[in-house]
Amino acid sequence: MLTYLYAIGRVPLEPPDRPGVDAEPPRVIVEDGFAAVVGSVAPARFDEAALAHDLEDLRRVEELARAHHRLVAALPGDGPVAPVRLATIYRDDDGVRRLLRERATELGALLDRLGTCREWGVKMWSPPRPAADAQPVPADAERPGTSYLMRRRAARDADAHRRAQGTELAEHVHRTLSRLAVAARRLAPQDAVLSGRTEEMLLNATYLVRREDEAAFTAAVAGAGASGAEIVRTGPWPPFSFATVDDP
Amino acid sequence: MTALAESPELALVDLLDRLLAGGVVLTGDITISLADVDLVHVSLRALISSVHTLVREAGDA
Numbered sequence: 024m025l026t027y028l029y030a031i032g033r034v035p036l037e038p039p040d041r042p043g044v045d046a047e048p049p050r051v052i053v054e055d056g057f058a059a060v061v062g063s064v065a066p067a068r069f070d071e072a073a074l075a076h077d078l079e080d081l082r083r084v085e086e087l088a089r090a091h092h093r094l095v096a097a098l099p100g101d102g103p104v105a106p107v108r109l110a111t112i113y114r115d116d117d118g119v120r121r122l123l124r125e126r127a128t129e130l131g132a133l134l135d136r137l138g139t140c141r142e143w144g145v146k147m148w149s150p151p152r153p154a155a156d157a158q159p160v161p162a163d164a165e166r167p168g169t170s171y172l173m174r175r176r177a178a179r180d181a182d183a184h185r186r187a188q189g190t191e192l193a194e195h196v197h198r199t200l201s202r203l204a205v206a207a208r209r210l211a212p213q214d215a216v217l218s219g220r221t222e223e224m225l226l227n228a229t230y231l232v233r234r235e236d237e238a239a240f241t242a243a244v245a246g247a248g249a250s251g252a253e254i255v256r257t258g259p260w261p262p263f264s265f266a267t268v269d270d271p
Numbered sequence: 272m273t274a275l276a277e278s279p280e281l282a283l284v285d286l287l288d289r290l291l292a293g294g295v296v297l298t299g300d301i302t303i304s305l306a307d308v309d310l311v312h313v314s315l316r317a318l319i320s321s322v323h324t325l326v327r328e329a330g331d332a
Contacts, residue, residue: 025301071301085283088290092281108294112301122297133295144285210288217284227288257285263293 024063025070026052026113030095030261031123031130032104034058039097044090045069052116054123057130060098061119069112078110095261100141103134105266129268137262140205140231144257145244146213147196147226149189186223189252193225196247196254203240204230206265225252231265 027044036058038049043062052059067073077083088109095106113119123130201207212224232240241256248254 028297028299031295069301074301084287084291088283088286089281092286092290106294108296109290110301111294111297111299114300118300126297130295142289144288146285210292213284213288217287218282229289257282260289263289266293266295268295268297 025066026116026119027062027064027069028107028111028113028119028122029060029062029091030098030104030106031134032058032060032098032102033134036060036102036104037099039094041094041097042090043094044087049094052119052123054120055127057123057127059119059123060094060104061116062094064112069110074110074112092261092263095263098261100139103137103139104261105130105133105137106261106263107266126268133266133268137231137265138205138233140233140262140265141237141259142229142262142264143232143237143240143244143259144229145196145200145226145247146224146228146255146257147193147247148220148222148253149185149225150251150253151222189223189225192250192252196250197226197228199243199247200228200230200240203236203243204232206231208264210264222253226254229260229264231262 029043029049034053034056036051038051038060041049043049043064045062045064045068047062047064049060049062052061068077077087091109095104098104113122197207197209207228207230210227210229212227213220215221218224230240237259244254244256
């Protein structure tokens with residue numbers, strides 16, 4: 024069997040009562056004060072060839088991602104836990120023990136930085152366009168060509184104006200929320216095919232927030248929603264987007 | 272989409288934003304750390320913003 028690594032925290036850490044990516048019961052490897060949450064997974068499904076094949080398939084990626092996330096999210100929140108990147112796999116438990124020893128300094132610093140903060144996503148879309156009959160420029164029956172061009176230009180200007188307003192609003196919201204967060208990141212706008220949204224995405228950001236600041240953060244998100252743009256908060260997430268260490 | 276009974280509201284796109292680009296990157300024995308970009312983006316790069324980001328960060332866009 025291979026050892027699949029989900030997350031790293033500090034002892035004591037109980038394995039969650041949730042099946043892992045291979046439906047296996049998770050367990051904890053302890054080394055040097057660290058606790059690594061792992062599962063034993065079958066090489067037939069998790070060696071390089073199997074993963075290379077599986078990661079081509081969105082359904083399989085989704086299954087893996089959901090199972091990985093579900094397990095990490097079920098870990099107790101009373102101590103720092105660093106989620107590990109999807110599909111980080113060792114030949115045996117010794118590989119994980121070695122990692123915990125060799126990367127102790129960076130991992131310790133990471134856990135200190137994360138604390139018990141949680142990650143919250145905030146997404147914003149521009150309000151729907153006003154109806155076409157709200158055009159400010161009246162049609163001129165005597166000069167249809169000119170009035171057509173004027174209408175086109177007015178529509179283009181209105182679009183540009185709306186876009187600039189949207190960008191400005193997103194910057195403002197992001198600045199406001201960042202002040203209430205320990206760390207903040209803007210993610211790339213989501214693809215319409217996956218999100219199912221056709222409006223322009225103004226903001227796809229994620230924030231690392233202290234527990235004691237969550238109420239203020241939530242209130243600030245609600246306040247931003249009063250602007251007319253649609254705003255959606257997701258979370259709490261385990262701090263996936265903020266669990267980074269420098270490469271050795 | 273296979274919605275989970277316990278969290279039906281968890282959108283795949285939000286999950287992938289975090290699960291494909293987030294989490295501590297550690298060198299496992301089964302190496303897909305580079306390959307996950309190479310492999311995933313072959314068929315999924317058009318869909319997943321986090322993969323776009325990874326690819327851009329790798330200077331490959």
